[in-house]
Amino acid sequence: MAIAIGGAAAALLTAGATVLSTGLDVRERLSRLRRPPAPPPAVKPAPDGAAEPGDRYDAFVSYAEVDAEAAQTLATRLRAEGLRVFLAEWIGPGLVESLEKEAALRVTANGILLFSSATMNNAAIRDEYAVLLQRVHTGGRRFIPVLVDDVELPPFARIRRPADLRNPGSAPYDASLAALVRAVRPPGEAV
Template identity: 60%
Template structure:
C-alpha cells in the first residue's frame, strides 16, 4: 500500500473516531427519556377520588411527594398539579372537590396567605360539616392552625425520614382508605 492508501486509511479512521462519540451521545439522549421515572397520574375528568389534596404553591413539592405516597398506597388522589393539558384548572378542582370522599390541606407558613387555598379550606370544612366527609389538616411546618382546622386531629409530617413522619403517614393512609360497608 502506498502513501496515498495510508492517508486514506488514516482519514477514514479519523472520521469514524469523530462520529462515534456523537452517535453515543445521541443514543443516550433518546434512551434517557424512555427509562425515566414514570409520569405522575393524570387527573381523570369526572372521576371519583379518595382524597383531594389542597396546598399552597410554595408547598407544591411537598404536596406532590405526599400525593405520590398516597397514590402508591392505592388511594385515588386528586392533585391540581396532575391536571392534564386542555383542562380548566378551576373547573377540575371544583369537580374533584365534589367527587372526593376526603380532603386534606397541607399547612405551612404560607398556606393561609393564599386566597385560593382559603377558599378550598372553607369548602373542605363545609363538606366536613354538611357531607360527613373527613377533613385532615397535615402539618409540614410548625404553624398555628386556623380555628376550624385546630379542632381536628392533625397529621404531623414535619420531619420527613423520621419515625414520627412514617407513623403519621401510615395513620393518614389508614384514615383515607375506603371503608367497607360490611361490618
C-alpha cells in the same frame, strides 16, 4: 282596532308561554333537588398521575404553591397505597384548573390541606379550606389538616387531630403518614 286586538292577543300568548316555560323550569329544578345525586363513577386515576374529568377520589390534596414538593411527595405516597388522589399539578393538559378543582371537590371523599406559613395567605387555598370544612358538615366527609411547617392552625383546623409531616424520613413522619392512609382509605377496602 283589529290590529291592536291582534297585538294584545299575541302579547298575551307570549306572556302565557313565558309563564309556562318558567313554571316548567322551576318544576324541573325542584325535581332535581329532591332526587338524590347519582353516585360518581369509580374511575382509576390515569397511569401518569394526571387527574382526568369524571374521576372519583379518596383524597383531595390542597396546598400553597410553595408546598408543591411536599404535596407531590404526599400524593405519590398515597397513590402507592392504592388510593385515588386529586392533586392540582396532575390536572391534564387542556383542562381548566379551577373547574377541575371544583369538580374534584364534589366527588372527593376526604380533604387534606397542607399547612405551612404560606397556606392561609393564599385566597384560593382559603376558599378550598372553606369548601373542605363545609363538606364535613354537609356530606360526612373527613377534613384532615397536615402540618408541613411549624405553624399555628386556624381554629376549625385546630379542633381536628392533624397529621404531622414536618420531618420526612423520620419515624414520627412514617407513623403519621400510616395513620393518614388509614383515615382516607375507603371503609372495607383491603389494605
